[in-house]
Amino acid sequence: MTASPAPTAAMIAIGDEVLSGRTKDKNIGHLAELFTLAGIDLKEARIIGDEPTQIADTVNTLRRAYDIVVTCGGIGPTHDDITADAIGAAFGLPVGEEPEALRRLAASYAERGIEFTEARRRMARMPEGATLIDNPVSVAPGFRVDNVFVLAGVPSIFQAMLDNVLKELPTGVPIVSAALDCRFPEGDIGGPLREIQKSHPGTSIGSYPRFDGTRHSTELVIRSRDAAALEAARQAVAAMLADFEAKSAS
């Protein structure tokens, strides 16, 4: 993977249990935070079901559109774990037992005196040529094919694997941000804020309303890859808020 000032990425969370609402995804938010710190632009995230064609089509669309694709879910030992085969289909690669993955699994189960069942052997299945992603939590590795990183869905395992993936990834110029709490509603500040955004094109200014049931408030977040541009926009927003404070006090 070549270095880039701002690598782009997409994430795919795979699992019927997320689409049914039974499981609430935690992996997308975790990856989003880490990628932001690493200067990698997460451009989209998709949650899809345990459907071979949907998985393969989604992987193919996203791996061509972005520098990095991370998937989670569907690499365990049961019949509904079909991600490895779907990734093989996406790349047109045969899928079989990867020798080093098989060795690690066999050794781990032998050491623990647990039977190495046919179901457990499935966790060594990967597309030909895949490289392993270490799993320090529960041994069964994830894998990488080209720019696609295939990780487990259980959050503790996903997070441990992602730490290993991050070591291999190109990092970008991190986006720095400044947040200002604003006690005035969006409808009051919307006009002036639009003018500030126009005159600070190197920044992205977001306005995030909150509503606690009785009162609206707003968090204003300025983001930029350029610290000086960030600071200039932050000062402009702070000055606008001071104006509103002065007006509301008078």
Place this chain on the structure above:
Amino acid sequence: MTASPAPTAAMIAIGDEVLSGRTKDKNIGHLAELFTLAGIDLKEARIIGDEPTQIADTVNTLRRAYDIVVTCGGIGPTHDDITADAIGAAFGLPVGEEPEALRRLAASYAERGIEFTEARRRMARMPEGATLIDNPVSVAPGFRVDNVFVLAGVPSIFQAMLDNVLKELPTGVPIVSAALDCRFPEGDIGGPLREIQKSHPGTSIGSYPRFDGTRHSTELVIRSRDAAALEAARQAVAAMLADFEAKSAS
């Protein structure tokens, strides 16, 4: 919208703040639960940024693929609220102030003695021909164009709007489910479970591993639109688990 035994749906959460990890999406999980109860199949969910082209392209792809599309986010009064214009672009419709929305907003701000600013008027902007989705929390309505339902991103407002949307939607035959806790790891039960799935084609059996840092356990979930098929599969899984219990006791 025509009734269907199992309407299909997709959800789009719009917002840079979710992709940066600053905000954790709660709306997808909420919609997933409600749609499951209503017998509507949520087939995928996407999180995308505040990018007009990305929003329009995503809406166009999903509204053609599924019966129902729900979006959240980007319909407030500030410059980064661009969803209404992006939906207009997706449908090739002009976007302007919707009279009834404008009337509701003007009346609400007049009543509260709050200035009806240019920024606040933006919340009346909708594609021509859109119908309103009531907002009992903070007045500014969402809207519907064809099979696309455009809702607010703030969770309390999203949820209130979604309750109103659900009244208009076709419901399907609800999927019923049964969950069994399994103290045996997936690698032990994987083989027999696969056989049970094969002999119960009217059901979908999911195996969801959990790992608490020291011990693996598994939740087995059987889902079906047919109560008798569900019960038959549940009994087969329960019998398998009883076998494992007997073996582990001996």
